[in-house]
Amino acid sequence: MEFCPTCGNMLLYELPNTGHSARFFCPTCPYVCQIEKRVKIKRHMRLVKKAVDPIFSENDQQNLPTTDTTCPACNYGKAAFYQVQIRSADEPMTTFYICKRETCRNHWRED
Structure with a gap:
């Protein structure tokens, strides 16, 4: 075209x-x-994957608010959370959780 x-x-x-x-x-x-x-x-150029920077660094994860929720991996009762708008504006925000147990640190999300 x-x-x-x-x-x-x-x-x-x-x-x-x-x-x-x-x-x-x-x-x-x-x-x-x-x-x-x-x-x-x-000739077509091969695409190279671009390095992706994390949204939150390790220091930012320590300052996140905590809530009483159960980790699905270790059943620990506390988790840090943050919310991101990853879908269209009329959809609710997605909540991401990080387990607060030092040995677990599992990440999960709730749509």
């Missing part, structure tokens, strides 16, 4: 006639782009 560099409309394809080769043309302005007979092969 190609777009006109002058007006931004989508270019249309015109089959080759006796007078000209195949081309793209703009239906609203006089822009015309001739199509070469030789095909250009473009």
Whole structure:
């Protein structure tokens, strides 16, 4: 899909006639782009995963508020929590929990 560099409309394809080769043309302005007979092969770049920074660092996790909730992994009764809006604005926020037991530190979420 190609777009006109002058007006931004989508270019249309015109089959080759006796007078000209195949081309793209703009239906609203006089822009015309001739199509070469030789095909250009473009090499695709491999995508590299970008390093993701954590939302909260270890220091931030120590300052989170705590609540009385049970960890599903170790049944400890205290957990730190934070809320993030990960869906659309009309949906409720998602609550993420971190177990406060030093040996567990399990992470879970509640939608």
